[in-house]
Structures are given as C-alpha cells and as structure tokens.
Amino acid sequence: MSDANDNKISLFVSQLLDSSVDEKxxxxxxxxxxxxxxxxxxxxxxMILYMGLEQCGSELHGELSDGEDVKSMMxxxxxxxxxxxxxxxxxELIIRQKEIQAISQLRLEEYLKQQELIKNQIGFQGQRIKxxxxxxxxxxxxxxxxxxLVFAGLIWLIFxxxxxxxxxxxxxxxxxxxxxxPDENLHDIEYYLLSGLAEIEFNxxxxxxxxxxxxxxxxxxxxxxxxxxxxxxxxxxxxxxxxVKTPNASIVDLGTEFTLHVKKNKSSDVYVFxxxxxxxxxxxxxxxxxxxxxxxSSDGQSLHDIVFDRSLFVSNLNFSSSGxxxxxxxxxxxxxxxxxxYLSFHPDRMDQNRLLSDRGEIKPIGxxxxxxxxxxxxxxKSGLYDDSDYAGQLEFIPIxxxxxxxxxxxxxxxxPNLDTRQHSLTLIDFEHNSLEAIVIPTIGLTMKHLQHENExxxxxxxxxxxxxxxxxxxxxxxxxxxxxxxxxxxxxSGHEFxxxxxxxxxxxxxxxxxxxxxxxxxxxxxxPEGISSESVAHGAIDEVSIxxxxxxxxxxxxxxxxxxxx
Amino acid sequence: xxxxxDKVNAVFARLYAKHHKTIYSFIISLLPSASDADDVMQExxxxxxxxxxxxxxGKNFAAWGVGVARNKILKFYEKGQRRKALFSExxxxxLLERSTPVIHHFEERFLALEVCLRKLKEPEKNLLxxxxxxxxxxxxxxxxQEKSLDALYKTYSRILKKLKLCIQSNLSGKKAxx
Numbered sequence: 001m002s003d004a005n006d007n008k009i010s011l012f013v014s015q016l017l018d019s020s021v022d023e024k025x026x027x028x029x030x031x032x033x034x035x036x037x038x039x040x041x042x043x044x045x046x047m048i049l050y051m052g053l054e055q056c057g058s059e060l061h062g063e064l065s066d067g068e069d070v071k072s073m074m075x076x077x078x079x080x081x082x083x084x085x086x087x088x089x090x091x092e093l094i095i096r097q098k099e100i101q102a103i104s105q106l107r108l109e110e111y112l113k114q115q116e117l118i119k120n121q122i123g124f125q126g127q128r129i130k131x132x133x134x135x136x137x138x139x140x141x142x143x144x145x146x147x148x149l150v151f152a153g154l155i156w157l158i159f160x161x162x163x164x165x166x167x168x169x170x171x172x173x174x175x176x177x178x179x180x181x182p183d184e185n186l187h188d189i190e191y192y193l194l195s196g197l198a199e200i201e202f203n204x205x206x207x208x209x210x211x212x213x214x215x216x217x218x219x220x221x222x223x224x225x226x227x228x229x230x231x232x233x234x235x236x237x238x239x240x241x242x243x244v245k246t247p248n249a250s251i252v253d254l255g256t257e258f259t260l261h262v263k264k265n266k267s268s269d270v271y272v273f274x275x276x277x278x279x280x281x282x283x284x285x286x287x288x289x290x291x292x293x294x295x296x297s298s299d300g301q302s303l304h305d306i307v308f309d310r311s312l313f314v315s316n317l318n319f320s321s322s323g324x325x326x327x328x329x330x331x332x333x334x335x336x337x338x339x340x341x342y343l344s345f346h347p348d349r350m351d352q353n354r355l356l357s358d359r360g361e362i363k364p365i366g367x368x369x370x371x372x373x374x375x376x377x378x379x380x381k382s383g384l385y386d387d388s389d390y391a392g393q394l395e396f397i398p399i400x401x402x403x404x405x406x407x408x409x410x411x412x413x414x415x416p417n418l419d420t421r422q423h424s425l426t427l428i429d430f431e432h433n434s435l436e437a438i439v440i441p442t443i444g445l446t447m448k449h450l451q452h453e454n455e456x457x458x459x460x461x462x463x464x465x466x467x468x469x470x471x472x473x474x475x476x477x478x479x480x481x482x483x484x485x486x487x488x489x490x491x492x493s494g495h496e497f498x499x500x501x502x503x504x505x506x507x508x509x510x511x512x513x514x515x516x517x518x519x520x521x522x523x524x525x526x527x528p529e530g531i532s533s534e535s536v537a538h539g540a541i542d543e544v545s546i547x548x549x550x551x552x553x554x555x556x557x558x559x560x561x562x563x564x565x566x
Numbered sequence: 567x568x569x570x571x572d573k574v575n576a577v578f579a580r581l582y583a584k585h586h587k588t589i590y591s592f593i594i595s596l597l598p599s600a601s602d603a604d605d606v607m608q609e610x611x612x613x614x615x616x617x618x619x620x621x622x623x624g625k626n627f628a629a630w631g632v633g634v635a636r637n638k639i640l641k642f643y644e645k646g647q648r649r650k651a652l653f654s655e656x657x658x659x660x661l662l663e664r665s666t667p668v669i670h671h672f673e674e675r676f677l678a679l680e681v682c683l684r685k686l687k688e689p690e691k692n693l694l695x696x697x698x699x700x701x702x703x704x705x706x707x708x709x710x711q712e713k714s715l716d717a718l719y720k721t722y723s724r725i726l727k728k729l730k731l732c733i734q735s736n737l738s739g740k741k742a743x744x
Contacts, residue, residue, distance in 0.1 A: 006727065012598075014722035016591075017697055018704045019600035026598060026653070033657040040660055044668045045730050047595040051672065052679040053729075054587035055628065057698030263604060295601065306601075 005032060006042055013046040167221045172199035176212065190217040193229065205239035206253070208232065219245070232259040235275075248300030252278045256290075267298040269306055279303065328369030329562040330543065334411070337555065339545040345378045366542040367413050367485035370563050377415070377542035408443075408492045409547040411559065415484045416447040416456060417539030443490055454479045460490055462497045462511070472497060475505050485542075487560045491550045503560030506553070578618050581627045582611065589631040592669075596639055596661055599652055606642050610635045632669055636662060675733055682732035690725050697722070 012029055015021045032039035168186040176196030186200060193212035201207045203221035210216060214229025223243040224231075235242045235253045242253040247266040251258070256275025262268045270279060271293040279286045281300035288294050293306045334342055345362050366375030448457040456479050461471040477486065489500040498508035551559075589610065594603040613634050614621075621630055640662070643655055653661065683691070696702045702710075708718045 007723065010723040010727045010730070011719060013595070013726055014704070014719045016594055016598055017722065019594060019598075019603070020705075021598045030654050030657045033653070033660055040664050043661070044665055045734070046726060047592070047665070048668055048672060048675050049679065049726060049730055049733065050595060051588045051591045051628075052676045053694065053698050054591045055585070055676060056679065056683065057701070058584055058587050263601065265600065265604060267601065269601070 005036075005039055008032075009039075009043050009046055013050055016050065166203070167218050168200050168202045170198060171201045171207070173197065186218055188218050188220060190215070202239065202242070204242070206233060206235045206242040208234075219243075226260060226262050228262050228264060230259065230261045233257065246296070248298070249279055249281045249296045252280065254278060254287075258288075265298045268296045270294050270296065328371040328373065328375075330369045330559065333559055333562050334543070334545045337545075337547060337551070339547050341544075341546045343378075343544040345376045345542055363540070365415075365540055367415075367563060369543075375542065377413075377540045379540040407548060407550050409489060409549065409551045410443065410491075410544070411487075411489045411547070411551070411556075412544040413485045413487055413542045414445070414447075415540040415542075416449075416486065417484075443492070445488065445490070449479065450476070456486070458486075458488070458499065458501055460497075460499045462492060472499050472507050472509050475499060475501050475507050477501055477505065487563075489551060489556045489559075493550045500553075500556050503557045504553075578615060582614070585628040585631060586611070588628040589635055592632045593635050593639060596658060596665075597642065597652055602642065602652065606635065606638045609638045609642075613638070626673065629669060629672060636665075674737065678733045678736040679729065681736055682729050685732065686725065686728070690728075693721065694725065 177194040195212040211230040215227040225245040257273040366377035500506040
C-alpha cells in the first residue's frame with residue numbers, strides 16, 4: 001500500500017467526520033477498492049478506527065459508564081424497582097427515551113403506544129420536564145410537580161388555542177396520529193403529526209399534504225414553518241407567495257407545486273414539480289426551476305443538487321378518484337361482495353402504493369379486466385427480501401375488522417413468472433407491530449413449475465397460532481404460455497381451509513377447530529419468501545380482495561368468469 | 567409505575583445512546599452521504615427496536631447494530647434510493663464482504679485504540695476530544711481555531727494515520743510508538 005493512497009484514505013475518512021466528502025476523492029477511492037485488495041484493507045482499518053473513536057467519544061462523554069452490559073442493567077433496574085428511589089431513575093430514563101425518540105424522528109412506535117397521550121404532548125416540551133425532574137428526589141414531590149406540569153401544559157394548550165385565529169382547514173387525512181388531535185379548523189399554532197398523511201388547505205388557497213412524523217406551525221393564511229418532516233404543496237395562482245420556512249431557510253412559491261423534506265439534522269430537500277420556487281437563507285437566495293431538486297445544508301450556508309424523485313412524496317390524497325379499475329366488471333363484482341379490503345394497485349392510490357412500495361413496483365402489467373383500460377399490478381421486486389423489515393409494519397396493511405372474523409376469503413390474480421424453483425408468498429399475517437411472535441397465523445401460497453409435466457403446481461398452507469399447520473394438497477394447472485395470470489381464492493372457515501384456482505379447480509381440507517384462532521389475523525402482508533433470492537416469488541399480484549366470510553363456489557366462479565385473462 | 571416493556575425500552579435506549587455513533591460511523595463509511603446515511607440509520611434503529619427481543623444479550627450491541635445496518639445498506643443500494651454519488655455497487659459489495667471479519671475483531675482493535683490514544687500528544691488529543699467527545703464539527707473547530715478547513719482535515723488525517731499504525735503495531739505484538 002503506497003503512502004499516497006494511505007494519505008488519500010485518511011483524508012477521506014477525516015472528511016467523513018464532517019459528513020462532507022470530496023466527490024473526486026470518492027471516485028478515486030472507488031477505483032482503488034475495486035483494483036487493489038490492499039487498498040480495501042487500509043480503508044477498513046480506517047473505518048474501524050473511526051468507529052472506535054466514536055465509541056471512545058461516547059464513553060468519555062459519560063453517556064454510560066464502562067463495562068455496563070445488558071444483563072447488569074436489567075438486574076439493576078429490577079432491583080431498583082422495589083425502591084422508592086426508582087421514581088427518580090424512571091423519570092431520567094423516560095427523558096432518555098424521549099431523546100432517543102427525537103433521534104429517530106418519533107418513529108419508535110413502541111414508545112408511543114406505551115406512553116400516555118398527554119405525556120407525549122408534554123414530552124415535546126421535554127426540557128421543562130427534564131429540569132423539573134432533575135431537582136426532585138422525593139416521590140410525592142415528583143408526582144405533584146409532574147401533575148402540575150401536565151395541568152400547566154393543558155392550560156397552555158387551551159390558552160394557545162383560544163388566542164389564535166383560524167388560518168387553514170384539515171381537508172383530508174389518512175391513518176393519522178396526532179400528538180394533539182386537531183378539529184377541522186386549524187389555527188396559527190404548532191402541530192405534531194406523529195404518523196399518517198394529512199391534507200391542509202390554507203385560507204388563501206394553498207394546499208399541502210403533510211407526512212408524519214412532522215412538526216409544523218401554521219404561521220398565517222398563506223404560510224407555515226416546517227421544523228421536521230415531509231410536506232407537499234400545490235399552490236394556485238391566487239396564493240402565489242405562499243411561504244414555508246424551515247429551520248434555516250424560506251421557500252417562497254412563485255406559482256408552483258413543490259415538496260420539502262426537513263430532516264432531523266435541519267438540512268432540507270426541495271423538489272420542484274411545476275413552476276419555480278425561491279429559496280432564501282441568511283446568506284443566499286436561489287431560484288429552483290421545474291424538474292430540479294436541491295438540498296439546503298443544515299447550516300443554511302450551501303445548496304447542492306440532488307436526484308429528482310417524485311416517488312419520495314405523497315402528492316395526492318384523493319383515494320377515490322381515478323379508479324379506472326373500479327369500473328371493470330370484475331371490480332364491480334368485488335365491491336358488490338363488500339370486501340373488507342380491496343387492493344387494485346393503481347399509482348394514484350397512495351394508501352396502497354406507499355404501504356406496499358417495498359414489495360415492488362406498481363406497473364401497468366395487470367390482467368385485462370374486460371374494460372379496455374390499462375390495469376396496474378404489483379410487480380414483486382427480485383432478490384431476497386430483508387426479513388428484518390418483515391418485523392416492521394411499513395408494508396403491513398391493517399384490517400381492523402379482520403380480527404373479529406371467524407371466516408375469511410382472500411382472492412387475487414397472480415402471475416407466477418416461474419422458473420424451475422419453488423416460489424412462496426405469505427398473504428395474510430398476524431399483526432406484527434409489537435415485539436411478539438410475528439409470523440403466525442399466516443396464510444401462504446407456494447407455486448412450482450413442473451417442467452416434465454408442463455404444469456404449475458399450486459399449494460397453500462394455513463399456519464395456526466400454536467404452530468400447527470394445515471397444508472392443502474396441490475392443484476396442478478396445465479401451463480399455457482398464453483395465460484400469464486391465475487385467479488386464486490383461499491378460504492378459511494371454522495372447519496375448513498380451501499383453495500380454488502381459475503374458478504373451478506378446488507381443493508379443501510378440514511381444520512381442527514381447537515388449533516385455530518388462538519390469535520387473530522389483522523391484515524395483509526404480501527411478503528414474498530424464499531430461502532434464496534432465486535426462490536422468492538418474483539412474479540406479480542393484482543386485485544387482492546379480503547372478505548370476512550367464505551365465498552360460495554358460485555361467487556368464485558362468477559368472479560373468474562367476469563374476466564377473460566389475456 | 568412502569569411495566570417490564572418500559573424497562574426493556576429503557577435498556578434499549580441506554581444501549582442505543584452508547585453505541586449509535588459507532589453504528590452511524592459504520593454506515594457513513596460505506597454510504598458517505600449524510601442524508602442517505604441518516605435514512606439508513608433511521609431504518610436501522612427502527613428494526614433494532616422491533617427486534618430487540620431477539621438480541622443476544624451476551625453479544626456486543628454495536629456489533630449487532632452493525633449487522634442490522636449492513637442489511638439496510640444493501641437494501642438501500644438495491645432500491646436505488648441514493649441521492650448522491652456514492653461507492654459503486656461493486657465497491658460496496660467488496661467492502662461489505664471484507665468488513666465482516668474485521669468487525670468481528672472490533673473489540674480487540676478498540677482496546678488497542680485505547681492504548682494508542684494515550685500515546686498521542688496533548689494538542690492531538692484535544693483535537694480528537696473536540697470532535698469525538700464534544701461533538702464539534704471540524705468546520706466549527708476550524709473557525710474556532712482560526713485555521714483553514716483543508717489544513718484541519720489534513721491534521722485529522724495525520725492523527726488518524728498515526729493511530730492506525732499504532733493499532734497495527736499493537737495487534738501484531740510489536741512495540742507501538744507514536
């Protein structure tokens with residue numbers, strides 16, 4: 001390894017310390033890594049050194065004493081639980097939790113669920129609480145003080161609400177969780193959208209969609225401050241001049257449609273979809289044109305180009321519009337059957353797209369639904385899925401009413417796109433938004449191309465909450481190259497699990513009643529699975545509907561016959 | 567009073583507070599863009615939080631976090647979400663592949679680093695303290711010390727090089743000098 005190369009790498013890593021790298025140097029490093037194994041070793045030496053210095057820094061900073069491990073921490077906490085002094089310790093830990101919450105932009109759902117709403121609200125003004133707790137040792141005094149703060153917080157909120165003016169209206173929302181639930185009229189105060197999507201129309205006409213977690217303040221009938229989160233704005237001519245402030249810049253609309261993402265490090269990304277906007281900071285002013293995207297550095301001192309990507313933002317909350325699929329005979333029949341959920345995968349339906357965006361892409365490749373319209377489907381991405389994401393809930397579509405049902409039908413079109421391997425797909429899953437077991441009960445589909453017989457083999461299994469499984473025998477369908485899509489219906493009743501392919505090929509099996517419904521199913525997951533990237537389902541799925549009843553054979557046949565797949 | 571879940575969360579929070587910078591430095595070394603690294607860090611912490619029950623308490627928390635981050639980085643590249651020029655996919659693949667055994671010896675290197683840090687000169691220690699203990703940006707330190715940013719990057723670069731050589735000597739059993 002030459003000294004010159006070593007110097008380059010050490011210089012690069014020192015720039016990394018400021019998260020500000022020289023792109024020319026990066027390119028040189030990239031080449032070096034590919035050409036020279038010694039170069040790689042040196043880079044890794046520096047990387048580990050950097051990690052070690054951060055670790056030393058944290059320990060010296062006094063965030064934790066040396067040598068503390070998880071077990072000792074746990075036992076320490078359990079011991080403390082029996083002492084009154086725990087009150088103080090817990091208060092400190094809660095504050096620490098709040099700090100971590102802030103770091104992860106309020107996305108640690110686990111915390112939010114466990115803390116009372118009002119604690120969350122006051123938690124945002126955490127410094128006050130922190131100060132109060134840190135001076136109190138006595139249990140009763142701490143409690144009184146905390147109660148006073150809660151009361152003061154409420155009074156503050158009420159006072160704030162009553163002394164403000166209405167500047168905007170909440171016009172639409174999707175799965176929103178607020179720190180403080182607003183009514184339709186929005187005032188010139190600060191709001192905390194913990195999750196979900198909220199559409200707001202300002203009195204002067206500008207419309208924004210906020211994507212939680214977001215912290216924002218409505219400033220006037222034509223302006224707001226976004227401290228954290230994503231915002232998408234559509235500004236009609238009458239509202240030109242609509243202004244959004246960030247922690248270090250102002251974005252002034254000049255007749256346009258733009259989006260803004262303010263991150264926790266206070267840097268912001270601005271994307272202009274139509275018209276133009278003016279970005280002003282303390283030191284600079286810059287116009288960004290349609291199709292351009294810029295990032296404003298966290299100190300507001302510089303602007304850099306970034307890749308323009310519309311898909312990063314939600315720009316439409318009108319779920320019911322542009323639903324050409326719903327006009328098809330198939331869609332009408334599905335809707336008439338009153339499903340709990342119907343996913344037809346249209347790019348404009350943001351509730352479906354965003355929740356399943358990780359599963360693949362919405363593409364115009366769906367089966368023909370007999371209405372001469374382009375039909376979109378969810379094309380699974382190739383490669384092995386990260387099962388750690390499966391534990392998350394980003395791609396999980398909850399169906400609240402599903403948990404109440406003892407019967408279930410799941411209906412969909414699938415394009416297996418098979419090679420010689422077996423491909424699997426989990427369709428329904430137990431709610432996995434907690435740290436509990438995440439995979440049961442499930443309903444899964446397995447498909448295999450039997451080359452010698454020129455057939456596709458379909459099989460399905462229903463895994464019960466106690467680990468017992470009901471596996472169906474297989475259904476073999478002759479492989480017709482002209483038919484890409486297969487219609488699959490899976491039903492579960494208290495006593496039977498069944499699968500029907502293309503309207504009439506049906507197979508069923510009894511379920512031991514004692515083995516099911518110990519836990520309840522909560523939603524759709526559509527998770528392609530496999531032990532290797534090649535065996536993961538990599539076809540496409542469309543028109544997924546879920547019913548809280550068992551569809552009759554006649555209904556299943558009619559659904560299939562309403563469409564003649566190409 | 568708080569239930570056991572709160573306690574687990576509190577433990578997680580404390581471990582996270584101790585190790586998040588180490589995990590972040592791993593991410594940004596492979597994904598040298600602050601905005602992209604932030605996104606991956608967020609995904610990593612979310613998964614760690616959800617899967618904390620599966621974490622083997624006998625193992626190093628940072629090493630576990632690095633493992634989670636590794637998958638997140640791969641996924642991030644697969645998705646093509648990058649906003650800036652970063653390492654090519656081939657380079658990332660090489661780095662990830664070769665980093666695994668090195669990460670396993672992280673503790674060993676960390677101990678060597680502690681020895682080497684003591685051997686630095688006071689001004690050098692102070693510079694490291696500003697960046698890693700006081701969490702100052704180098705750009706801010708440059709302003710404060712009225713030095714050019716480039717000059718300070720080079721100074722840090724020299725200190726890093728010294729430490730790297732010292733650690734290597736230490737690990738190979740030679741007497742380390744600085």
